[in-house]
Amino acid sequence: MLFTEVFNRYQWDKEHASIYAKTAEEVIRALSRHSRTWEDFKALISPAAFPFLEQMAQLSQRETQKRFGKTIQLYAPLYLSNECQNICTYCGFSLDNKIPRKTLTALEILQEIAVLKEMGYEHVLLVTGEAQQLVGMDYFKQMLPLIKKHFAHIALEVQPLDEEDYVTLHRLGVNTVLVYQETYHQEDYKLHHPKGKKSNFNYRLETPDRLGRAGIHKIGLGALLGLDDWRTDSAFTALHLQYLEKQYWQSRFSISFPRLRPHAGGLEPKTVINDAELVQLICAWRLFNGEVELSMSTRESETFRDHIIKLGITSISAGSKTNPGGYAVAPQSLEQFEIDDSRSPAEIATVIQKAGYEPVWKDWDPSLQTI
Amino acid sequence: MNQSLKIADKIFSSRLFTGTGKFSSTKVMEETILASGSELVTVALKRVAHQHIENDQLLAHLNHAHIHLLPNTSGVRTAKEAIYAAELAREALETNWLKLEIHPDPKYLMPDPIETLAAAAALVKLGFTVLPYCHADPVLCKRLEEAGVAAVMPLGAPIGSNQGLTTLTMLEIIIQQSTIPVIIDAGIGKPSQAAQAMEMGADAVLINTALATAHDPKAMAIAFKQAVEAGRLAYELGGLAPVNNHHAVASSPLTSFLNTI
Numbered sequence: 001m002l003f004t005e006v007f008n009r010y011q012w013d014k015e016h017a018s019i020y021a022k023t024a025e026e027v028i029r030a031l032s033r034h035s036r037t038w039e040d041f042k043a044l045i046s047p048a049a050f051p052f053l054e055q056m057a058q059l060s061q062r063e064t065q066k067r068f069g070k071t072i073q074l075y076a077p078l079y080l081s082n083e084c085q086n087i088c089t090y091c092g093f094s095l096d097n098k099i100p101r102k103t104l105t106a107l108e109i110l111q112e113i114a115v116l117k118e119m120g121y122e123h124v125l126l127v128t129g130e131a132q133q134l135v136g137m138d139y140f141k142q143m144l145p146l147i148k149k150h151f152a153h154i155a156l157e158v159q160p161l162d163e164e165d166y167v168t169l170h171r172l173g174v175n176t177v178l179v180y181q182e183t184y185h186q187e188d189y190k191l192h193h194p195k196g197k198k199s200n201f202n203y204r205l206e207t208p209d210r211l212g213r214a215g216i217h218k219i220g221l222g223a224l225l226g227l228d229d230w231r232t233d234s235a236f237t238a239l240h241l242q243y244l245e246k247q248y249w250q251s252r253f254s255i256s257f258p259r260l261r262p263h264a265g266g267l268e269p270k271t272v273i274n275d276a277e278l279v280q281l282i283c284a285w286r287l288f289n290g291e292v293e294l295s296m297s298t299r300e301s302e303t304f305r306d307h308i309i310k311l312g313i314t315s316i317s318a319g320s321k322t323n324p325g326g327y328a329v330a331p332q333s334l335e336q337f338e339i340d341d342s343r344s345p346a347e348i349a350t351v352i353q354k355a356g357y358e359p360v361w362k363d364w365d366p367s368l369q370t371i
Numbered sequence: 372m373n374q375s376l377k378i379a380d381k382i383f384s385s386r387l388f389t390g391t392g393k394f395s396s397t398k399v400m401e402e403t404i405l406a407s408g409s410e411l412v413t414v415a416l417k418r419v420a421h422q423h424i425e426n427d428q429l430l431a432h433l434n435h436a437h438i439h440l441l442p443n444t445s446g447v448r449t450a451k452e453a454i455y456a457a458e459l460a461r462e463a464l465e466t467n468w469l470k471l472e473i474h475p476d477p478k479y480l481m482p483d484p485i486e487t488l489a490a491a492a493a494l495v496k497l498g499f500t501v502l503p504y505c506h507a508d509p510v511l512c513k514r515l516e517e518a519g520v521a522a523v524m525p526l527g528a529p530i531g532s533n534q535g536l537t538t539l540t541m542l543e544i545i546i547q548q549s550t551i552p553v554i555i556d557a558g559i560g561k562p563s564q565a566a567q568a569m570e571m572g573a574d575a576v577l578i579n580t581a582l583a584t585a586h587d588p589k590a591m592a593i594a595f596k597q598a599v600e601a602g603r604l605a606y607e608l609g610g611l612a613p614v615n616n617h618h619a620v621a622s623s624p625l626t627s628f629l630n631t632i
Binding site: 001035039053054057058245249276279301303304306310 | 632
């Protein structure tokens with residue numbers, strides 16, 4: 001059984017309509033339950049739930065503290081390459097963007113690592129574009145042993161791979177893999193990914209299945225909010241999570257909330273998710289699933305991030321650079337997306353402490369992952 | 372009308388499964404099972420004259436088109452014994468279906484998780500449709516599922532105890548995690564407890580002692596039938612009325628910062 005089989009039983013338009021038809025009564029019912037269904041999640045992200053935002057926030061805070069205590073985990077992205085064979089209408093690294101391309105050498109990676117270690121990082125997220133020849137399995141096999149020595153926890157956000165590759169990556173020390181579906185709207189997915197391996201919707205949709213089968217400890221999901229209707233995309237992400245949790249019961253899961261925002265020259269979002277709606281979405285996730293990790297990047301503003309750490313988020317990045325070499329090697333090169341909160345990790349740690357939470361730098365150990 | 376339940380290749384319209392032990396007579400047993408509407412009835416191999424099956428009185432009373440037999444291995448203490456008993460049962464009762472029960476302890480009849488998992492894996496390979504009786508242990512249930520069993524049968528309380536769902540918290544996790552049917556077996560003593568199991572999403576319940584030892588087993592079978600249907604209906608409709616939670620709203624609201632952005 002693969003998620004595509006479940007997914008094909010649902011229709012985008014029908015789910016979209018049902019979310020927008022949710023009533024206040026259904027929201028109240030969802031709020032009153034002690035464990036919540038997928039339909040409850042749909043109610044909680046619907047426009048009908050918006051007046052209940054404060055109550056959702058209170059409940060979300062309580063649920064999050066129950067499972068995670070008053071802690072926030074810190075991680076940093078490390079971009080290894082901006083080479084990419086895909087055309088993605090929303091991405092700075094898209095093949096059709098004429099930008100200088102760079103893939104870090106072993107020496108350059110070590111220079112970048114030195115900066116991250118100086119900042120205090122133990123959890124690193126390795127990011128690349130999709131360019132099989134330049135940054136495929138050979139590159140990972142060569143670089144991972146080098147990187148592994150310096151970090152307690154390695155996450156990967158790279159092109160979808162085959163199951164056997166994930167088994168290999170796990171052996172090489174990768175604990176977590178993030179693969180965002182971008183959108184669950186099959187037709188629009190094709191419009192936004194016209195060229196490259198990424199244009200294969202089903203291969204991407206089944207990637208978390210391959211990760212689960214390969215025994216990857218943690219699997220990250222998400223939709224690029226705004227690419228299509230963010231509510232419907234989030235509902236499908238929740239459906240995906242619900243399926244994966246049952247199917248791969250030994251894996252952990254995390255959700256991210258990248259949002260597409262209007263900016264000059266960039267792709268116009270189909271629907272805009274504003275700050276309050278993003279709070280609503282994060283709280284709805286927490287009320288739907290008490291155990292899932294919720295992650296927040298530096299795309300968001302300082303004020304937003306300062307407050308959101310109390311509302312359901314469990315991990316946060318800080319001081320991020322989204323260009324290969326951004327920390328030390330080539331700080332001026334083009335970023336994948338614009339950073340809004342540019343405060344240092346130390347500053348963010350202080351913000352977390354002031355909120356009454358403990359910043360957690362290390363929450364894994366490679367010795368726990370020897371086979 | 373409840374949704375039908377599919378286990379392996381069979382479809383059941385009744386979610387009340389029953390047993391054949393402890394009845395005062397085979398006649399009472401038959402009347403009770405018929406009144407319950409049950410379509411899956413477990414029979415202990417040890418009770419069946421499997422060498423002369425055509426003369427078996429117990430089986431004669433279960434000879435109804437809508438009733439499927441579920442032979443069980445009650446009495447065995449190891450995986451090896453269970454596999455042998457399963458082969459005998461398959462031959463005698465002409466069914467691949469098997470309720471796997473291994474309880475080495477004769478006092479509480481607690482299922483042995485280690486032997487059960489080993490036997491389940493072996494029996495699945497031998498082509499059996501295995502329904503293991505087991506502890507309300509979420510990890511064990513997932514391991515059994517991975518071994519290829521057709522459903523899991525976690526206990527609600529010690530068998531025959533009529534104590535109800537004393538393992539409630541664990542059963543909730545099992546139901547939530549399972550990709551195969553979950554049948555609550557053992558411990559259910561009252562119709563209200565059967566309804567509770569169904570309301571929380573159990574796929575079926577297996578009731579034996581509470582029927583066989585009731586003052587009027589046939590009447591009690593009807594009560595359980597209705598309770599199971601009511602509980603299931605409540606689950607399927609998914610719309611239990613909200614419990615009135617009085618969530619205090621903090622004096623400093625968490626979302627007021629949104630007005631400042």
